[in-house]
Amino acid sequence: MTTEPSRRRRPPRLRDVADLAGVSMKTVSNVVHGHPHVRPETRRRVQAAIDETGYRPQLAAQHLRTGSSGIVTLAVPSLTFGYFSDIAQHFIDRARELDRTVLLHTTSDGREQELEVFTGFKRRLGDGVIFNPLLIEEEIFSRYEEFPQPTVLIGEHVPDGALPRNADYVRIDNVRASADATSHLLATGRRRLAFVGALPPGPAPHPHGSAALRMTGFGQALDRHGIDPGTAPAPEVANWHRTDGRRAAHLLCAEHPEVDGIVCGNDELALGVLAGLRDRGRRVPQEVAVVGYDDSPDAPFAYPSLSSISPDKTFIARLALDMLAERIGGYEGPPRMVTAPHQLIVRDSTAAAD
Known part of the structure; x- marks a missing residue:
């Protein structure tokens, strides 16, 4: 059994509104463009016809008329x-x-x-x-x-x-926000912190100017708490995706097992770090605390839920x-x-x- 394909319905036009309202196309145009010299009863009738037909003014016409496209x-x-x-x-x-x-x-x-x-x-x-x-x-x-x-x-x-x-x-x-995240970890008793988010020198696929700024804030907070920033591990990441964070966590567990707190350049990295720590059997937050940046929609639903800087x-x-x-x-x-x-x-x- 075959059925006849339904015909496409063309978009409603200015003439359709005019015919339904019983007015001229010029009157419809005046209503659409907000001209003041239209009787209230006519304006209501035209608006009802617009609502019924679903007519929408053309963007190009609006731009030509007002100089603004919206x-x-x-x-x-x-x-x-x-x-x-x-x-x-x-x-x-x-x-x-x-x-x-x-x-x-x-x-x-x-x-x-x-x-x-x-x-x-x-x-x-x-x-x-x-x-x-x-x-x-x-x-x-x-x-x-x-x-x-x-x-x-x-x-x-x-x-x-x-x-x-x-x-x-x-x-x-970014500097102040990252310093706030770092100071928070220090206030919870962590003293051996690492930063995940340092990009390698030179061009990268998707470089982030925020990387250097957030790492600067990390270092400033350590310095204010009497910790030499030069002693804090900061493994380079190729980018700021979850896979990069996971690899960085594996590296930190292998080369710096003493780390008890990790400040991440963004939440994507932090979510990857959480996965990498789970891979290596490190408990969060009991053994390692992790803080992100951006307060992404995924942060409250991570395991454990992710602390994060929220612009x-x-x-x-x-x-x-x-x-x-x-x-x-x-x-x-x-x-x-x-x-x-x-x-x-x-x-x-x-x-x-x-």
């Missing part, structure tokens, strides 16, 4: 990292409140893709850009007086004092989008730089030593 681009290094996928959702949620749409773009292929974002994309789509760079050198920043579009930078890999004049910056204090992602998304909206709306003031707050979320992986 779209902003969020450019992040990679959505395979839990932090970036998590913060992307925060941006999407906040943009919805502002009646805007977020277009996601990743620069996972590296520096050339970041430069493409930096110089305005090959095909511009949207009114402005939220951009988290990792690989752009300081001299590149200083070479440009302004971005091709209103831009807000996020993250930590932006040189101080190098912002183009039409850009703002919502930063994270205020809601704050970052809200402030970055609000400042971008001001830039899109015509704000021409000097660059603004704001530091997002963070807190340490303490869970089972750093329970106090016996």
